[in-house]
Structure formats: structure tokens, C-alpha cells
């Protein structure tokens with residue numbers, strides 16, 4: 001397990017999703033309030049970028065922009081069809097103002 005610096009933590013706005021490419025992994029990072037969530041960026045249904053989708057802060061979910069399955073940011077699981085498989089979930093942490101993801 002290795003920590004990778006993504007950006008300064010205050011670069012992401014509340015409710016924003018952003019894609020990062022880290023060590024061969026495509027990762028969608030979402031900020032909800034002071035919490036940062038990281039999941040695999042490739043939708044498990046058809047490989048679209050989840051970071052381009054809508055953030056549902058109240059549901060702690062990220063919606064695929066193509067067919068609208070919503071992925072829970074804590075578990076990676078979709079809550080609706082057509083996606084049926086979860087996406088990976090990664091640990092995030094803030095150290096010295098830097099947002100990091102653990103892979």
C-alpha cells in the first residue's frame with residue numbers, strides 16, 4: 001500500500017468530482033463537505049468516467065453520466081441497473097494540506 005499525493009485538499013470544492021490518474025489507476029475523487037472519497041473511475045457497466053457524473057452528496061453517491069447507475073462512495077456498489085458490479089474503493093487522507101490516496 002502506497003500513499004500518492006493528488007493535490008492540495010482545498011483544490012476540490014464541496015460537491016466536486018475529479019479524475020486522477022495514479023500509478024496506472026484511474027480514480028474518481030469526490031469531496032463532500034470535509035470528507036474525500038475515492039473510487040475507481042471506470043464505470044463497471046461500460047467503462048465511462050464516473051468523475052464526469054453527478055455527485056449526490058445527500059446519498060454519498062456518484063452517478064454514472066452514461067446510464068445513470070449511482071455508485072455508493074463508501075462501498076463502491078451500484079444502487080441501480082444497468083451496473084451490477086462494484087467499483088474499487090480507495091482510502092484517502094489529508095496530510096499537511098495535501099490530499100492523498102492509498103493504493
Ligand code: FES
Nearest residue numbers: 043045046064067
Ligand atoms: S456506463 Fe455507467 S451505467 Fe452504463
